Amino acid sequence: MAAKPQRNTVTTQIPEQPPTLPTSSTSAAPSAEGSSLSLDTRLCQSVKSVIPKKRQEALKWYGWGYNDAQFYEQNRTICFKGDKYPLGGCQLPSFTKWVQQKFDVSLDGDKSYPQMPQTFPQPNLNAEFLSELRENTKVENSLEGVDRLVRCHGQTLSDIYNLWYNKFQRIPDLVVWPSCHDEVVQLVQLANKHNVMLLPFGGGTSVSGSMTCPQQEQRMICVVDTSQMNRLLWLNRENLTVCFESGVVGQDLERVLREHGLTVGHEPDSYEFSTLGGWVATRASGMKKNVYGNIEDLVVRVRMVTANGTLERDCSAPRVSCGPDFNHIILGSEGTLGIITEVVLKVRPLPAVQRYGSLVFPDFEQGVLFMREVARRRCQPASVRLMDNEQFIFGQSLKPEKSWLASCLDVIKQRYVTSWKGIDLAHICAATLLFEGEEQEVARQQALINEIAARYKGFPAGGQNGERGYVFTFVIAYIRDFALYQGIVAESFETSVPWDRCSLLCRCVKQRVVTECQRHHITHFTISCRVTQTYDAGACIYFYFGFRSLDMSNAVHVFEAIEHCARDEILACGGSLSHHHGVGKIRSHWYRNAVTETGANLYAAAKQHLDPRNIFAAGNLLPPPQEQQQQQLESQTKAKSKL
Ligand SMILES: Cc1cc2nc3c(=O)[nH]c(=O)nc-3n(C[C@H](O)[C@H](O)[C@H](O)COP(=O)(O)OP(=O)(O)OC[C@H]3O[C@@H](n4cnc5c(N)ncnc54)[C@H](O)[C@@H]3O)c2cc1C
Numbered sequence: 001m002a003a004k005p006q007r008n009t010v011t012t013q014i015p016e017q018p019p020t021l022p023t024s025s026t027s028a029a030p031s032a033e034g035s036s037l038s039l040d041t042r043l044c045q046s047v048k049s050v051i052p053k054k055r056q057e058a059l060k061w062y063g064w065g066y067n068d069a070q071f072y073e074q075n076r077t078i079c080f081k082g083d084k085y086p087l088g089g090c091q092l093p094s095f096t097k098w099v100q101q102k103f104d105v106s107l108d109g110d111k112s113y114p115q116m117p118q119t120f121p122q123p124n125l126n127a128e129f130l131s132e133l134r135e136n137t138k139v140e141n142s143l144e145g146v147d148r149l150v151r152c153h154g155q156t157l158s159d160i161y162n163l164w165y166n167k168f169q170r171i172p173d174l175v176v177w178p179s180c181h182d183e184v185v186q187l188v189q190l191a192n193k194h195n196v197m198l199l200p201f202g203g204g205t206s207v208s209g210s211m212t213c214p215q216q217e218q219r220m221i222c223v224v225d226t227s228q229m230n231r232l233l234w235l236n237r238e239n240l241t242v243c244f245e246s247g248v249v250g251q252d253l254e255r256v257l258r259e260h261g262l263t264v265g266h267e268p269d270s271y272e273f274s275t276l277g278g279w280v281a282t283r284a285s286g287m288k289k290n291v292y293g294n295i296e297d298l299v300v301r302v303r304m305v306t307a308n309g310t311l312e313r314d315c316s317a318p319r320v321s322c323g324p325d326f327n328h329i330i331l332g333s334e335g336t337l338g339i340i341t342e343v344v345l346k347v348r349p350l351p352a353v354q355r356y357g358s359l360v361f362p363d364f365e366q367g368v369l370f371m372r373e374v375a376r377r378r379c380q381p382a383s384v385r386l387m388d389n390e391q392f393i394f395g396q397s398l399k400p401e402k403s404w405l406a407s408c409l410d411v412i413k414q415r416y417v418t419s420w421k422g423i424d425l426a427h428i429c430a431a432t433l434l435f436e437g438e439e440q441e442v443a444r445q446q447a448l449i450n451e452i453a454a455r456y457k458g459f460p461a462g463g464q465n466g467e468r469g470y471v472f473t474f475v476i477a478y479i480r481d482f483a484l485y486q487g488i489v490a491e492s493f494e495t496s497v498p499w500d501r502c503s504l505l506c507r508c509v510k511q512r513v514v515t516e517c518q519r520h521h522i523t524h525f526t527i528s529c530r531v532t533q534t535y536d537a538g539a540c541i542y543f544y545f546g547f548r549s550l551d552m553s554n555a556v557h558v559f560e561a562i563e564h565c566a567r568d569e570i571l572a573c574g575g576s577l578s579h580h581h582g583v584g585k586i587r588s589h590w591y592r593n594a595v596t597e598t599g600a601n602l603y604a605a606a607k608q609h610l611d612p613r614n615i616f617a618a619g620n621l622l623p624p625p626q627e628q629q630q631q632q633l634e635s636q637t638k639a640k641s642k643l
Helices: 093-103 127-136 145-149 157-164 181-194 250-259 276-282 364-376 389-397 404-420 439-455 463-476 479-486 499-519 555-572 588-610 625-642
Strands: 070-074 077-081 140-142 174-177 197-201 221-225 232-236 241-245 299-306 309-311 339-346 353-361 383-387 429-437 488-498 525-534 538-548
Touching: 070 479, 077 093, 093 389, 093 525, 093 538, 127 140, 127 181, 145 174, 157 479, 157 488, 157 555, 181 197, 181 221, 181 299, 181 339, 197 339, 250 276, 276 339, 353 364, 353 439, 353 463, 364 383, 364 429, 364 439, 364 499, 364 525, 364 538, 383 389, 383 463, 389 429, 389 463, 389 525, 429 439, 429 463, 479 488, 488 499, 488 525, 488 555, 499 525, 499 538, 499 555, 538 555, 555 588, 588 625
Parallel strands: 174 221, 197 221
Antiparallel strands: 070 077, 140 174, 232 241, 241 339, 299 309, 299 339, 353 429, 383 429, 383 525, 488 538, 525 538
16 A cells, blocks of 8 residues: 655655755654654755845834835925835825825925834743743744834734834733744644743734734733744645745745746735735735635645644645535634644746736726626636726826826827716726736737726726736835825725625715714815725725824724724625735624624634633634623623514
């Protein structure tokens, strides 16, 4: 009888030149898990990350992205710097005008960005844990205040506000950097033994409050930074599968695979900084999911170290009828059940052709009908996104300063659209398209998409506009910090909804936000939406909301109150709690209802089994116990009143 292939074993495709770096702990004696022993270290490839171990050397400690990239004001004009982006070095006069008109702010370049605090909360140490960690393991660790501060949060508005104004009561007490699965096993066992709280940290791009330390935690909080666990463990060209450690950052993962002529194709808008483990833990969605799938479609196999052992499927078969599928316990667990260490993903050859396109529609409703038809006929290109009028105008304003000739051409194009096509600029909306595949297939898809668009009074507006839309995606993320600096609070939120409620939900949510702004006497604000993903049964909708907060003492609180109302409206319209941002803490209020009482209890029972001492106490998904008790009381009262 043939020996059963071991986990992580690949018997094909051993490279002629052993790749550099078998620094794997896998050559060590088998751990109690008995797992990585069979890994052929010649197949491992180290990945040099764009993000150093000391994150703050490359990334802003107080906001989004690279230290050297940001919006700023110069001579009353907004500019953008950052040579990693095509908009780097550009002046943005139209955007300046848009901001001034929308929010009535006089741009101020003299304010200073926050300074790194000089003192940090004293770490709350568990001496036995720390000494055993240092004596019995090789796990690197730090008690430095800066290391702890930059890993105490994600990217929600309130996270960033608390950073700017140094308001965090509780930050992690210790940072650890395990370098492989076996070190994570040791770490989890130690934390469980000494009752230390563990908080897994990937790229820190969470927008659900899932990374924020629970402020009331009394135990030592140890943040587990996965960044040093980022190797490509093996690649199997025959099966088109690859195994990466979970700390690999999106852009690193794709760069390494590109060198092999391959791609995973998972590109969330945060993929420059978010990690594979984070994607799995939050059930992430990438912009090209139409071709490659969402993270749950891409994961073949995943390992998670829990306080009660390692959870994983026993083989890398493409599908198994052996339910329930425990991969789905891991997907979306948001750091509350264990630490994801290794993931087997599907890969595809790089596409021969990548082409952009854009379409213009007379109004949003026609655009939604177009999106619906494209989904019905299952002919979506890699990405298709529809922006409403407000977002279209905002997007247009981001165009850099132009030459005289280019400006004239724009005027001519605008005349063509308004006079010849009879389109009203106050209602116009646009879709951006990204096609990937073989030349012939892309050409066929483009022709079909244009034909469907024409049925809904849409027409092509050029590849350049489409490309700009996708390129700006990465730059737009920097606006929020600049806005905060200028006295504007802003953030996005998202949902998914069945097709028959798509337009209704967009209208109602925008209207609800307008009403709530009026109630709070907010006169200058923006609320816009776009349809970013399409499915057979519905779509994902993304809202951008921001308002002028100058002279408001409680702007973040007001923002959260309005976002809360918007979520109530989303749910009332048949939308979901989240399409891809996850639940975290800021949406835990609705979790019990979203999954039913039985579902919430099932999750709690799984948690109790996998983590009986609650060392993964991030507090995501289920709300804190007091709020849970209150919710249970309310639902019991409701049930009684129905009888
Ligand atoms: C500008 C911007 C754009 C975004 N665009 C998208 C998008 O297009 N699509 C999308 O899906 N999301 C998007 N997000 C949200 C965010 O990027 C995702 O949720 C992402 O998957 C988080 O990955 P991360 O590595 O940064 O995780 P983190 O923020 O570090 O962690 C998120 C959660 O996962 C847990 N976690 C992280 N790593 C592990 C691990 N190894 N094991 C167990 N738990 C772990 C953490 O404890 C936490 O609960 C965006 C966010 C921003 C700020």
